[in-house]
Amino acid sequence: MKIDIVTLFPELFNDFLNTSIISKAQQRNLVEIQVTDLRDYSKRNHKQVDDTPYGGGVGMLLDFPSIYDCIEDLKTEKSKVILMSPQGKLFNQETANTLAVEKHIILIAGHYEGFDARIEEIIDEEISIGDYVLTGGEIPAMVITDAVTRLIPGVIMEASVKEDSLYEGILKYPQYTKPYEYKGYKVPDVLLSGHHANIEKWRKKMAIEVTMKKRPDLLKKNKD
Numbered sequence: 729m730k731i732d733i734v735t736l737f738p739e740l741f742n743d744f745l746n747t748s749i750i751s752k753a754q755q756r757n758l759v760e761i762q763v764t765d766l767r768d769y770s771k772r773n774h775k776q777v778d779d780t781p782y783g784g785g786v787g788m789l790l791d792f793p794s795i796y797d798c799i800e801d802l803k804t805e806k807s808k809v810i811l812m813s814p815q816g817k818l819f820n821q822e823t824a825n826t827l828a829v830e831k832h833i834i835l836i837a838g839h840y841e842g843f844d845a846r847i848e849e850i851i852d853e854e855i856s857i858g859d860y861v862l863t864g865g866e867i868p869a870m871v872i873t874d875a876v877t878r879l880i881p882g883v884i885m886e887a888s889v890k891e892d893s894l895y896e897g898i899l900k901y902p903q904y905t906k907p908y909e910y911k912g913y914k915v916p917d918v919l920l921s922g923h924h925a926n927i928e929k930w931r932k933k934m935a936i937e938v939t940m941k942k943r944p945d946l947l948k949k950n951k952d
């Protein structure tokens with residue numbers, strides 16, 4: 729899979745792309761992640777890519793020619809072009825699962841006041857990572873890249889991905905590690921019993937209980 733990220737601030741991605749699982753996934757050629765500086769497509773002096781809005785108003789908009797030429801350059805017939813936007817569909821695990829089977833996604837990170845609205849005619853989807861406004865689309869692009877990359881086969885153990893919270897619409901069961909007891913706080917005995925069937929039964933029951941307690945909306949959604 730290939731992920732292209734278009735941004736005015738490529739340097740923000742340095743640590744993100746060179747750390748932990750995302751870095752290893754690239755080294756192992758499971759994913760190719762490329763960051764493109766939108767300013768490379770500027771037609772104006774000083775690599776400027778923003779301008780004032782027609783009709784007046786505050787802030788600067790990223791112009792259409794730079795973004796158009798950049799996307800034309802990056803895209804193939806297999807690409808899905810996605811705009812980071814607080815106006816988009818809310819990102820969730822289901823969307824991450826869907827994107828993880830794409831061959832090529834292009835994530836466009838905005839900044840300042842946003843984009844010339846003609847961008848909507850050349851994208852496939854608009855995604856928001858939550859109902860709040862960030863200063864730029866770089867963090868949303870990292871969120872999507874991370875959530876999608878960990879789902880690519882081979883990046884992390886498949887069993888681990890499938891047991892994660894939300895993968896199957898509920899939260900994960902509680903987990904514990906050593907020591908067995910600390911200041912009177914103990915690990916549930918069933919986990920030390922060595923009885924795999926009982927452990928499995930307990931985990932399934934706890935996953936439902938945890939979901940009921942923390943995210944009852946998920947159980948309701950599964951029922952509908």
Ligand SMILES: C[S@@+](CC[C@H](N)C(=O)[O-])C[C@H]1O[C@@H](n2cnc3c(N)ncnc32)[C@H](O)[C@@H]1O
Nearest residue numbers: 812813814838841842856857861862864865868
């Ligand atoms: C300050 S915001 C612009 C908001 C725009 N003026 C509006 O009211 O819709 C700048 C950029 O940050 C990104 N952004 C901000 N909040 C976001 C969110 N919740 N999800 C995804 N992208 C977001 C988008 O790329 C956006 O173009």
